[in-house]
Amino acid sequence: MTVVFVHGVPETPTIWNGIRDRIEQPTVTLRLPGFGSPRPARLRDKEAYAAWLADELRAMDGPVDVVGHDWGGHLAMRVVSAYDVPVRSWVSDVAHGWHPDYQWHEAATLWQRSPEGEESLAGLRKSPTGGGYTFGDALQPRGMSSELAKEVDDIHDEEMSAAILALYRSAWPNFHADWGREFDRPVTARGLILTPTGDPGAQPAQDRAIAARLGAQLTELDGLTHSWMLQNPERGADALRRFWASLPD
Structure with a gap:
């Protein structure tokens, strides 16, 4: 069974390298368009990105196990439900x-406003002469490695x-407002919700409620951060292996 990894925002497929090294199954990583790769004009909203992911998965020799982090997780949930x-x-x-x-967290609510969002992201792009406060600076306290932080800053245009x-x-205002309705009906794909409790944005109670509603498994990654796959790839890989081992053949 091939495992398809989907990164989040603002990240690249590199974030999965440590996990992939510890997974015995064949693996594939997908790069979200616009994150170090061209972004077709049709990708104007989250639904268009979900349709893109669905097309990528259909092109594979499936079935596959899809693992999403951050926005990659949201897109994975949308695809399997709709x-x-x-x-x-x-x-x-x-x-x-x-x-x-x-x-939504404070940065998201800022990006959802105009022109504040444009101004905020322009300020996070690396200056041609170096210096300034970048995405990498913001994300390293949440577990992003210095190597990936540099990669993100280099591609942030x-x-x-x-x-x-x-x-x-x-x-806006959240995924329940529109996409959530699709998860009110049965989904054939089995689900696992990971909760890295050391993430400042963690919401364990809300994760548990969603898991109960969907009949999904839930695993708390106690003390790990938003970038849990970088902080402790062995624990992350173990949680994935245990989930896949529980699935029917």
């Missing part, structure tokens, strides 16, 4: 975003800023 895709199982670490009471704005502005 698209005909060859997916055996899904994993997300941000399921609380689908809870009716979820409220106007196109990436535009992709971030398109995603966040199409996700």
Whole structure:
């Protein structure tokens, strides 16, 4: 069974390297368009990104196990709930975003406003002469490695800023408002919700409520941060292996 990893925002597929090294199954990583790669004009909102992911999964020799982090997790949940895709199982670490009471973090609410969002992201792009406060500076306290932080800063251009704005502005006030309705009906793919409790944005109670509603498994990654796969890839890989081992053949 192939495992398909989908990164979050603002990240690259590199974030999965440590996990992939510890997984015995074949693995594939997908790069979200606009994050170090061209972004087709049609990708103007979260639904268009979900349709893109669905097309990528259909092109594979499925069924597959899809693992999403951050926005990759949101897209994975949308795809398995609303698209005909060859997916055996899904994993997300941000399921609380689908809870009716979820409220976006401060940066997201800033990016959802104009012109504040444009100004904020322009300020986070690396200066040609160096210096300034960048995405890498903001994300390292949440567990991002210095190597990945540099990679993110190197690819953060106007196109990436535009992709971030398109995603966040199409996700107001939260995912429950529109996509959540699709998860009120049965989903054939089995799910796992990961809760890294050391993430400042963690919402364990909301994660548990979503897991109960969906009949998904839930695993708390006690003390790990938003970038749990970088902080402790062995624990992350173990949680995934145990989930897949529980699935019917």
